[in-house]
Amino acid sequence: MAVADFDRAVEPRARPRSRLRSGLAALGVFGLAALALGVLMLSKGLLTVREFWFMVHLSFGILIVHAFAGGLGTLLSTKDTPLRELVRVTTTITMALIAWLTVVSGTWMVYPGYRAKPVQGQPLESYPKEDLLAQGELGFWHNFGMEWKEHIGWLTPFLATAVAFCVLRYGRQVMREPRIRRALTSLFVIAFAAAVVAAILGAAINAVAPNEFLNDSRIV
Numbered sequence: 001m002a003v004a005d006f007d008r009a010v011e012p013r014a015r016p017r018s019r020l021r022s023g024l025a026a027l028g029v030f031g032l033a034a035l036a037l038g039v040l041m042l043s044k045g046l047l048t049v050r051e052f053w054f055m056v057h058l059s060f061g062i063l064i065v066h067a068f069a070g071g072l073g074t075l076l077s078t079k080d081t082p083l084r085e086l087v088r089v090t091t092t093i094t095m096a097l098i099a100w101l102t103v104v105s106g107t108w109m110v111y112p113g114y115r116a117k118p119v120q121g122q123p124l125e126s127y128p129k130e131d132l133l134a135q136g137e138l139g140f141w142h143n144f145g146m147e148w149k150e151h152i153g154w155l156t157p158f159l160a161t162a163v164a165f166c167v168l169r170y171g172r173q174v175m176r177e178p179r180i181r182r183a184l185t186s187l188f189v190i191a192f193a194a195a196v197v198a199a200i201l202g203a204a205i206n207a208v209a210p211n212e213f214l215n216d217s218r219i220v
Helices: 003-009 018-043 049-076 082-115 128-133 136-152 155-170 178-208
Strands: none
Touching: 018 049, 049 082, 049 178, 082 128, 082 136, 082 155, 082 178, 128 136, 128 178, 136 178, 155 178
């Protein structure tokens, strides 16, 4: 069955299950609690602003792994139950939401400190991008590593959102059409693979670039 025929043949779900709303609400409460803890640590001087956002960015990446595992497991399964449907919907939506939060926090809260321009009299160790570029061969990690990390990382939220939309809109009907299920599974895997590549490049850059900029409380 073609995608267009599938779309016409399937009636959209009227509304998400109440358990889905409860699950997402619980996730929201957990997120707010974690945010409150981070703000408390900031107020006590245990973290700088940059360290706080760096930890938030890393935490989002960890959550993506768990959401991907749950979503992939239910997409690959040929048998479906109400519980598996609930897990599939919850995890795919969660991965999409967390993916957006990951790239937004990385692009606008962490990356500005990395790319900041040196201030006269300040050591280059406080400016990772400039330090890498000043060290000849290590400039590869910015010119290739960071450039790829910036761009490929943005694939994840777009692809994950597409998968979550189809899963939420069509529910268990997705599992009854093998070609549609395989297509969504492929998109889901590509979304996660893009996140993994970005994470590996980020880890490599953190290993070779100085991280003293995290001790600065400025955002930019």
